[in-house]
Amino acid sequence: MHIVLRFILILIVLRSVIHCHDAHGGSGRGGGGHSGFGGGSYDSHNRHGCRGYHCGEGSGIIAVIIVGGIFALIAVIFVIVLCYYRYKHKSFQSNSAFVNQASAKSRMYDKDQFETGVWSCRYYQYNKWHGPYHLSLSFDRLTSKVSGQGIDDGGIFNIDGVFSSQTHRMDLIKTYEQDTGNSNENIGHPVTLQLTWNLDHNQFEGKWFVRTSNYRGEGKFELKLDEFSELLIDRLND
Known part of the structure; x- marks a missing residue:
């Protein structure tokens, strides 16, 4: 104008x-x-x-x-x-498009990365890293869907998403429960997580995306299986 x-x-x-x-x-x-x-x-x-x-x-x-x-x-x-x-503020890919797209570094792995258990995560926002925080994830290989829940400095959240053992990717929707945690940051909004397995770092890496009427942002996100949970899974498999 x-x-x-x-x-x-x-x-x-x-x-x-x-x-x-x-x-x-x-x-x-x-x-x-x-x-x-x-x-x-x-x-x-x-x-x-x-x-x-x-x-x-x-x-x-x-x-x-x-x-x-x-x-x-x-x-x-x-x-x-x-x-x-x-x-x-470019838009991110849809969950199915991202998960089914093979990475340029995609290769075969001896071990399946999608283990049900306790995971730890951290994210980069406001020029610093936040975390690590713990969350539980459950993977259904018949439907290729993942669900879970956790808590961070924003509040309590639930996880729903999809994954692919062929592309070693997953797309998660992290939805906060309103009136929990930080009232200035938590408005009950969804956060999209698009992650790809990094064999060198033994973790999933990617980005988080937020698109609301009041805020648009994105940043780095890392997710790895918790050491305690990993030891417990190894014992159960023995």
Whole structure:
């Protein structure tokens, strides 16, 4: 809105300048009726000045060039700002599209990473890491669905999502229970977690995404099987 108002103001100023220029170009003709030196001075001035239709046409062309240049500059600035905003707050993939998309580093692993048990997680927000926090996850291999619950500095949350043993990815929806934890951060909103297994770090890594009417953000997220839970699972498998 501010850009439009400034653009209209520039047009009004340009129109006033052109109007004043045309008005000065037609003045001074009253001296043409006098004879002698005074009349000759007026005629000499008009020979080198701008008169008639061509003067107005030239001013119009200049005005069009100026206005066109200003409009083009505004358009370029608008496109740059729009591209930056979309890059900053770009949308994430749907859960099925993300989970089924094979990673460039995708490979076969000897061990299944999707173990039911206690997991620990941490996330990056406001220029620092938060956590680790504990949550329980249960994986259903028949339906490729995962569910769970946990608590962090935001409050109590529930987990629902999908996973794929072929792509080693999972997409989780972390939904906070309102009126728990931090009332300034927790509005009962969902958080999308898109994670890929990292064999080198022995954990899932990816991003969290929040899209609400009051806040849009994203950041790093890490999830790994808790050491205690991992030991318990190994004992049960022995």
